[in-house]
Amino acid sequence: MRRDTAPAAPPRLVHLGLGAFHRAHQAWYTARADDAAEWGIVAFGGRAPRPGDLDVPAALARQDGLYTLVERSEDGDAFTVVDSIVAAHPGPRTDLINAHLADPRTAVVTLTITEAGYRLAPDGGPDLADPALLADLARLREASAVDDPAALTGATTAPGRLLAGLEARRRAGAGPIALVPCDNLPGNGALLRGGLLALAAEVDAGGHHGSLASWLADHASVISTSVDRITPRAEPDLAETVRRATGRSDAVPVVTEPFSDWVLEGEFPAGRPAWEAAGALVVDDVEPFESRKLWLLNGAHSLLAYAGLLADHVTVAQAIEDPTLRRAVEGWWSEAARHLPADLDAAAYSRALLARFRNHRVEHRLAQISADGSAKIRLRILPVLRAEADAGRAAPGAELAVAAWVAAHRRGLPLVDAAGDDVARACSAAEPVEALLAMLDPALFAGTPVGARVRDGVRRLVGAAEGSRHCGEISPGATARPA
Known part of the structure; x- marks a missing residue:
């Protein structure tokens, strides 16, 4: 499965946590937006695949980001090719995360990193006893003393990768951005905002030249969301089901239910896709x-x-x-x-x-x-x-x-x-x-x-x-x- 002669949309969204739910939900909403031709997604995986697991970013890259969404109802299956992902990379490619977040064209970052991926302590703040998170903070403190972009790479946690990317954006003067957590956390926007500010303050306390926390407070709008679409793991023969029904070869199809729901609260200072065209709801209180x-x-x-x-x-x-x-x-x-x-x-x-x-x-x-x-x-x-x-x-x-x-x-x-x-x-x-x-x-x-x-x-x-x-x-x- 490859794109035809039509050009891909320009990369203006970054997604962290490339998996089935993102492809059944945010990527699907983006593809159905009225202005979809203006909003391409650059998606990054999470952890490296375990032995025997399918490398989803690599497989998507071979298909130019295209994949089949199978909406499964009691009456049968509906097959749709989703084309909103224009590039897919492994999560450890933090150099590319930083480069895209430092690009002024990038207006939105969405996240599906699971509840555990936020590395929260029981009080809702960042877990500063988490060894991986502490290592990422130490790396960022060291990077604050030099201007070498390579010093901002290497984070292993999702908060660390996002924070490093936002620091790259601050250094580039790339302007405001919206962060959209799409995980099942109550008050997910407030938790992400509070966690990032607390982590940025830890970096600043280490002698950071300029205030990352202050920049985040002024330039990063964090959206609160409610997301809903049951997305089970694909059965082993789903690719064959797609091939028989459509004639297309697809290594990474996704199966989901017909129902979907997305409710968002917050401001998008650099713009966003017209997700309402696909049924999303923007409200004052999510x-x-x-x-x-x-x-x-x-x-x-x-x-x-x-x-x-x-x-x-x-x-x-x-x-x-x-x-x-x-x-x-x-x-x-x-x-x-x-x-x-x-x-x-x-x-x-x-x-x-x-x-x-x-x-x-x-x-x-x-x-x-x-x-x-x-x-x-x-x-x-x-x-x-x-x-x-x-x-x-x-x-x-x-x-x-x-x-x-x-x-x-x-x-x-x-x-x-x-x-x-x-x-x-x-x-x-x-x-x-x-x-x-x-x-x-x-x-x-x-x-x-x-x-x-x-x-x-x-x-x-x-x-x-x-x-x-x-x-x-x-x-x-x-x-x-x-x-």
């Missing part, structure tokens, strides 16, 4: 939309992931057909809806979610959703659980989600978590259940009725395996795009 999606969709996904895996289900569609799990999800939706504005019509949103979850042709695997549970449970479940506890109510749906996460570790299920080392230490503690709950929120679970009910749930879910003191395999990494 928080209610964000909470509705994070709790009702993502929270239900996490509940189904851990409770479903414990019940030997494989996909969301299978798990939601389990009557016990469906009742639990519906209970969770009721708990969360009590804390959402009435005009968002959480009941209608939940009914639509039920139909989306039951789409058996979108094979959304619970193992994929289960990645990075220590971060996801804190973000998706605990806000509602705290609110219900403050109101003096039990929250069976929320409590089941937490109990199932703990029980999945106690039962030895092979889970992936960016905080895998911390999870492993908790599992090896004298009281592993207490240690796992303390990772989430010790005040919420220690000596409280909520904690007692969650522990009872863990005991019921673990059953005969309660005697084990160790979890199963816990990989200290994250999927390319946890759902």
